[in-house]
Amino acid sequence: MRATVPAAVEALAEKGTQASATDPAFQGPRAAGRYPGRVRAALLGLIPLPRARARTRRGVASPPITYVVEPPAAGSWTLRVEERIERAASPRLVAPELDADPPALVLVATGEARLLRRAGGAWLAPSCAERCTLRYQVDLQALASACRGFECPRRVGDALLGTAARWMVRPDVLDDATIHITAGGDHVARFATGLRRDGDGGYTLHGRELREASYTAIGGFRRAHVEFPGAALDVVFLGPPLQMGDEAVLAWIRRAAGCVASLYGRFPADATVFVVPVPRADRVVFGRVLSLAGASVLLLFGYQTPADAVGSDWVVVHELSHLGPPSFVGQGHWLEEGLATYYEPILRERSGWMRPEDLWGHFVREMPRGLRKRGEPPSLEERDEIDSTYWGGALFAPLASVRRSIEGGGAPH
Numbered sequence: 453m454r455a456t457v458p459a460a461v462e463a464l465a466e467k468g469t470q471a472s473a474t475d476p477a478f479q480g481p482r483a484a485g486r487y488p489g490r491v492r493a494a495l496l497g498l499i500p501l502p503r504a505r506a507r508t509r510r511g512v513a514s515p516p517i518t519y520v521v522e523p524p525a526a527g528s529w530t531l532r533v534e535e536r537i538e539r540a541a542s543p544r545l546v547a548p549e550l551d552a553d554p555p556a557l558v559l560v561a562t563g564e565a566r567l568l569r570r571a572g573g574a575w576l577a578p579s580c581a582e583r584c585t586l587r588y589q590v591d592l593q594a595l596a597s598a599c600r601g602f603e604c605p606r607r608v609g610d611a612l613l614g615t616a617a618r619w620m621v622r623p624d625v626l627d628d629a630t631i632h633i634t635a636g637g638d639h640v641a642r643f644a645t646g647l648r649r650d651g652d653g654g655y656t657l658h659g660r661e662l663r664e665a666s667y668t669a670i671g672g673f674r675r676a677h678v679e680f681p682g683a684a685l686d687v688v689f690l691g692p693p694l695q696m697g698d699e700a701v702l703a704w705i706r707r708a709a710g711c712v713a714s715l716y717g718r719f720p721a722d723a724t725v726f727v728v729p730v731p732r733a734d735r736v737v738f739g740r741v742l743s744l745a746g747a748s749v750l751l752l753f754g755y756q757t758p759a760d761a762v763g764s765d766w767v768v769v770h771e772l773s774h775l776g777p778p779s780f781v782g783q784g785h786w787l788e789e790g791l792a793t794y795y796e797p798i799l800r801e802r803s804g805w806m807r808p809e810d811l812w813g814h815f816v817r818e819m820p821r822g823l824r825k826r827g828e829p830p831s832l833e834e835r836d837e838i839d840s841t842y843w844g845g846a847l848f849a850p851l852a853s854v855r856r857s858i859e860g861g862g863a864p865h
């Protein structure tokens with residue numbers, strides 16, 4: 453018997469957009485939202501950085517917010533940032549992630565630089581309503597050591613890994629402002645991000661995407677590129693190599709990606725994959741996708757994971773399968789996790805990694821977890837717990853297929 457997937461769900465997946473997903477089942481304690489420690493910053497007003505170029509290609513207006521970030525040289529943890537803001541919707545500039553020890557923010561205007569006053573958790577910069585240029589720097593090491601929890605940026609080997617928004621000073625009202633980021637200076641190779649590429653060597657996102665800004669690494673890491681028909685993966689290895697070695701990890705990811713590609717006819721999206729070693733573990737222990745602003749995948753690999761265990765791992769297939777369906781930020785989390793939960797074992801069975809009887813045994817055993825329990829609301833959207841999100845969502849897929857066939861859509865898939 454060969455497992456197949458519902459046509460209704462495949463039609464959804466064929467939209468080819470990217471998913472955003474979190475896996476709360478694997479999350480550690482969440483960050484308290486503020487960094488209790490320090491973030492060192494210093495006056496940068498007279499330190500030249502690569503100019504934030506206005507982008508006026510074909511008459512398109514400059515993005516309202518432009519960052520040029522200068523990754524530090526090896527041995528240094530100081531990230532230097534030059535930012536230009538145009539038409540700010542608010543004179544208040546904020547950086548919630550840096551509130552515990554905010555950087556010194558320098559406003560650069562014709563021939564002079566002055567520290568901006570900070571009050572009430574914000575810097576006041578009325579000139580940004582028209583146009584302003586700012587400079588600041590962030591101590592990445594302090595940023596990492598000051599924060600606890602899975603959502604925090606963290607030091608991995610010689611790099612800091614976190615989401616792109618962590619170091620961004622921005623107006624407290626962003627609306628849907630376009631944000632543009634480029635890496636500058638002498639060490640641009642020490643910057644890797646899953647943010648959407650702009651085709652001109654930089655990256656772009658919108659203000660509404662900031663809370664799901666892609667994973668970004670700044671510092672020392674190893675890098676590889678995997679091409680598939682229609683898509684490519686940029687793989688960033690952080691920290692020391694696993695026992696199996698980088699090549700074996702690449703082969704692992706390539707096989708899992710091929711598994712996912714069988715669903716869509718091709719691998720669904722370009723993505724940047726960050727591989728983080730986990731000491732004293734012998735399996736893939738966690739994965740997460742952030743892709744609203746460009747696809748990035750975090751994979752926590754046990755340091756002692758054996759290379760031949762790829763067939764028994766479900767995490768990498770689950771995470772990569774998130775790159776097919778659309779994002780459902782703020783709602784529909786049950787659908788994106790349900791689709792991944794449903795497809796992952798099916799795709800592994802299709803690849804010969806699971807026996808059909810084990811696949812169906814898995815579904816029979818686990819899917820009842822998604823059934824509504826006494827006292828729970830009927831809508832999956834309103835049931836905010838893991839079983840409903842993952843297995844309730846997974847149950848939706850075959851039920852949708854059967855409903856579609858009853859209503860004349862052809863035989864169940």
Ligand SMILES: [Zn+2]
Nearest residue numbers: 473474475792
């Ligand atoms: Zn997931």
